[in-house]
Amino acid sequence: MSVLVGRKIRKVYGKKSTAQEVLKGIDIEVQKGEFVGIMGPSGSGKTTLLNVLCSIDYPTEGIIEINGQNLRGMKEKALANFRREQLGFIFQDYNLLDTLTVKENILLPLSISKQPKAVVESRLKELVGILGISHILNKYPNEISGGQKQRTSAARALIANPTLVFADEPTGALDSKSANALLTNLETINQEKSATIMMVTHDPVAASFCSRVLFLKDGAIYTELYKGDKTRQQLFQQILNTQSILGGDGYDA
Amino acid sequence: MTLSRLVLRSMRKNIKQYYLYFFALIFSVTLCFSYTTLQYNPTVVLALEESGTASAGFKAATYVLYFIVTFFVLYASHLFMKRRSKEIGIYQLIGMTKGLVFRLIALENIILFLLAVIVGMVVGYFSSRFFAMVLLEILEVDMIVQLKFSVEAFKQSAIIFSILLVIILLQMAWVIRSLSLLSLFTASKKADEQIRGFSIFQMVMGFIGLFLIIFGYYQSTQLFNVEKSSFFDNLYLHMLVILGATIIGTYLFFRYTVALIMNMIRAGKRGHLRITDVLAVTPIMHKMKSNSKSLTLITTLTGLAVGIMSLAYIAYYSSNSNARFVSPYDYILLNDQGIEFLDALYQEGIKFEKDTYQISSVKLNIKDLVSENLQDSPLYSLETDTVVVSLSDFRQIKPNYTLKKGEALLTSYANVLSEVLPLQKNKDIIVKSGKLEFPLHITEIRKDYVISNYVSNGSPILVVSDKLFKEIEEQNKEQQAITSQIGINLVEREDVEKAEMLYKKFSEHRKVFLDKEHSLIHKSFEEQRKNNIASLGLTIFVTAFLGLAFLLTTGSILYFKQIAEADDEKESYVILRKIGFSTTHIMKGIYAKQAFNFGVPLIIGLFHSYFAVKSGWWLFGTELVAPLIITICLYVVMYTVFAVLSIQYYKKVVRESL
Structure with a gap:
């Protein structure tokens, strides 16, 4: 079943004279339970694609459907509700509110919906158990490490049981050990809870956790790799090979 | 590029940053110049001579006005500098010396200040006519107000503004000198206190704050009570104790009690916060350390202004009934x-x-x-x-x-x-x-x-x-x-x-x-x-004018603070919008926050003034309720205007956050 369908997505920034085409008609489809990675050199349009797909930004042209719902034509308020209820977000710079504790940050998406406390608590307990942050629930973001912050952010993304989780460079600000821990967590959640995750990254190691990796170049999909029965190491090698083919210059990995 | 060209270019680019500061300057100049012009207005001078009112209060109030204006302008320029700390940092980063940066900023400020003085004087000149008409109306004098440019008033204002400019420049020099490059970059983002649970100390201080306020209020009702010989035999000592208790109490209230109450509300939710908690309760709680001083000041000034205005108004309002007391019949x-x-x-x-x-x-x-x-x-x-x-x-x-x-x-x-x-x-x-x-x-x-x-x-x-x-x-x-x-x-x-x-x-x-x-x-x-009015008319005019100055400055400071806060919190709004909160949801929290930020200083200030007025109003006149309510309503309306303005600003920030 397709959770996300994107057809002929174009994104143009600027006015006519200075127009810059960032996305040049991208077709994309994500199945339920997939862990999709998007890779590409700087300026290839990874983040723009993610923003457009997750309704934070509007495509200039094209159709985006999430869970069968067409995003085009939805009002700001409806889109916001849609994001809150159907989508989860993990950002590179954590995006936690400094004034809230870890637990409050995780439960933030539920702060306008009325859900029974007991249900929320049990889900929270399960999530923080998997992510290994149950001991820091009452701490503030500035008291915990970057890895813990990102796992908090992941818990927040998953608390509302979203259809689809978007992760934008989630390991970008983490050391390799924290990054690996986080990715393992995401992999576990993807496999055990069959959460669908879409991750933008330029780190080949991070991408090797995915079940499928898309490569963008100059606003178009260049190629894609499936993990299939390969081990993570094999996928990693393939990713490296593809990267070297994609071109050495301008690559910032 | 020469220094002056750099200055002009940066001013053009930063016009948005400047406009608040510019407005504050113009406003101050207008207020001062209007008031001094009024003093030298021939019609007013004549009317005052005729009604035989002592005009010494006129002069004395000028100094109070200068004080208010200086304080206000310094606050505005401080805020302005803080918002531009990054820019100053960049200038230094590209190799400008601190001296050069200061010259740059000083030049900008002098240009800005001169413009503000010109605009302010023009506005002040015309508005002084309006104030003159109000004064004559109060004194019940029928005269056509002439508008005459007074060289004396101009000289006097020019001196004051020059002094003010020098003070501002000194302040800027001091700020630039004392900040390190690193802290300049983080000045606008300096982390406030982190609240980790609550210590017994804070709890105790919170309660002491409440107790002191209530104690001050209670003592104020006992101030003129001859029945009970209180242990404060000396009236002045008693008044000082009341004043001290309420002011310190107010500070402790903002510093500790508010955070205490907010934390209690929050702790009760056990992590399941509502959107208003996220956007009002927790930010207020965390900002209280840096906000408590200014909120105390604003509350005290509000209390003072409302109190003085009410008393003057009571005296004026009672001129009728006082006359009836002397002559019960026409x-x-x-x-x-x-x-x-x-x-x-x-x-x-x-x-x-x-x-x-x-x-x-x-x-x-x-x-x-x-x-x-x-x-x-x-x-x-x-x-x-x-x-x-x-x-x-x-x-x-x-x-x-x-x-x-x-x-x-x-x-x-x-x-x-x-x-x-x-x-x-x-x-x-x-x-x-x-x-x-x-x-x-x-x-x-x-x-x-x-x-x-x-x-x-x-x-x-x-x-x-x-x-x-x-x-x-x-x-x-x-x-x-x-x-x-x-x-x-x-x-x-x-x-x-x-x-x-x-x-x-x-x-x-x-x-x-x-x-x-x-x-x-x-x-x-x-x-x-008529005798009563003649002797009180000027007093009520002067107090009303000062009250207006207090009101506008405290309101503006609250407004400026909120603007700065809105900019600081933009990041949070971006996060919230991204994860699926609509503008409407976020604004709900912001309404609650504004209700607190404007409402609490106002309400406490009004309580202060109520008890102050209540304790000795009968020395001034025979009517309490009507003048007090009218003054309070006026204040509430003006504060509401400021609150609405700041909500508008927040709305803009939130809307632009995605």
């Missing part, structure tokens, strides 16, 4: 002197009503009527001469009033005396008159004014049965200077001018002798009222 004739005035009124066709009183006096001791714990006080053991009128005369203003045998009532007991020394009814007193001495049962203490204050000298009036009055009159026949009063009220208010002329015309006829040396010509109610 016109009063004593001992039937000047009865020609009545004929003249007939001839002019002026309709009027008149009441006639026979007057006598007794000696009585008021001590018997005060509550028991006051009776020991030596102050109240005096026997006083008290004016007596008969019941049938009293019925002219209160028809059908009855007294039983041995009963009497006291009236005209109002004003200051009745506040300091409340009398109790249903008590017996001993009345002496010549050789007579008899007990009377007082059934009621009333406030109605009956007899001229020239006659009663501020004492209450005793009303007794007609029979008893005859007996008293018999005793006093010879020694009484004033034995009757005719009170005249006009039916139509429009006749007042004609009647005033006539009353004046017969002033020699109306003269009565109190003894061989002292004589008395009674003033009319209108004359008395």
Whole structure:
């Protein structure tokens, strides 16, 4: 079943004279339970694609459907509700509110919906158990490490049981050990809870956790790799090979 | 690129950043210049001379105004510098020395300041006419206000603004000098206190804050209470204690109590916050450390301004009733002197009503009527001469009033005396008159004014049965200077001018002798009222002007603070919008936050002023409720305007956050 369908997505920034085409008609489809990675050199349009797909930004042209719902034509308020209820977000710079504790940050998406406390608590307990942050629930973001912050952010993304989780460079600000821990967590959640995750990254190691990796170049999909029965190491090698083919210059990995 | 070109270019680019600061400068200049121009306005000078008001207060208030303006401008420029810390950092990063950066900023500021002075002076010049008209309206003077440019006012303002400019530049130099490159980059993002649970200390301080405020309020109600000899014998000491307790209490309240309450609300949710908690409760709680000082200041200033304005307004508002106290009727004739005035009124066709009183006096001791714990006080053991009128005369203003045998009532007991020394009814007193001495049962203490204050000298009036009055009159026949009063009220208010002329015309006829040396010509109610207004009109104008200045500056500071806060919190709004909160949801939290930020200082400030006014308002006049409510409403409306402005700004920020 397709959770996300994107057809002929174009994104143009600027006015006519200075127009810059960032996305040049991208077709994309994500199945339920997939862990999709998007890779590409700087300026290839990874983040723009993610923003457009997750309704934070509007495509200039094209159709985006999430869970069968067409995003085009939805009002700001409806889109916001849609994001809150159907989508989860993990950002590179954590995006936690400094004034809230870890637990409050995780439960933030539920702060306008009325859900029974007991249900929320049990889900929270399960999530923080998997992510290994149950001991820091009452701490503030500035008291915990970057890895813990990102796992908090992941818990927040998953608390509302979203259809689809978007992760934008989630390991970008983490050391390799924290990054690996986080990715393992995401992999576990993807496999055990069959959460669908879409991750933008330029780190080949991070991408090797995915079940499928898309490569963008100059606003178009260049190629894609499936993990299939390969081990993570094999996928990693393939990713490296593809990267070297994609071109050495301008690559910032 | 030369320095001046860089300056102009950066000013053009940063126009948005400047406009708030620029507005603050213009506003200050306008206020100052308008006020000084007013002082030198020939019409105003003339009107003040004519009404005989002391204009010393005019000058004194100028200094208060300068103080307010200086404080305000310094605050605005401080905020302005903070917002530009990054820019200053970048200049230094590309290799400019601190001296050069200062020259750059100074040049910008001088240009900005000069522009503001020019605009402010033009606006101030024209608005001074408006203020002059308000002043003349208050003084009830009918004159056309001329607008004249005063060189003296210009000089005076120019000096003040130059000094202000130097102070601002010094402040900037100091800021640039003392900040390191690293801290310049983070100045606008400096982390506030992190609240980790609550210590006993904070809890205790929070409660002490509340206690101090309540203690101050309670003491203020005891300030003029003579019944209880409090341990503060010295009035000034007592006032200082009250002032200290409330101000320190206010600070502790903002510093600890607010955070305490907010944390209690939050802790009760056990992590399941609502959107208003996220956007109002927790940010307020975390910002309290840096905000508590300015909120205390604003609250205190609000309390002070509302208090002073209310008192001045009470005095002004009471000029009517104070005049009634002196002259209960529009016109009063004593001992039937000047009865020609009545004929003249007939001839002019002026309709009027008149009441006639026979007057006598007794000696009585008021001590018997005060509550028991006051009776020991030596102050109240005096026997006083008290004016007596008969019941049938009293019925002219209160028809059908009855007294039983041995009963009497006291009236005209109002004003200051009745506040300091409340009398109790249903008590017996001993009345002496010549050789007579008899007990009377007082059934009621009333406030109605009956007899001229020239006659009663501020004492209450005793009303007794007609029979008893005859007996008293018999005793006093010879020694009484004033034995009757005719009170005249006009039916139509429009006749007042004609009647005033006539009353004046017969002033020699109306003269009565109190003894061989002292004589008395009674003033009319209108004359008395005009006197009151003349002596208070300027005071209320000056206090109102200062109150307005206080109001606008405190309101602006709150508004500026909120603008800075909105910019600081933009990041949070971006996060919230991204994860699926709509503008409407976020605004809900922001409304709550604004209600707190503007509402709490306002409400506490109003409480402060209420208790301050309540403690001693009767020294200023006879009306409390109306003037107080009008002043408070005015303040609430103005604060609401500022709150709405800041909400608009937040709305803009939130909308742009995605």
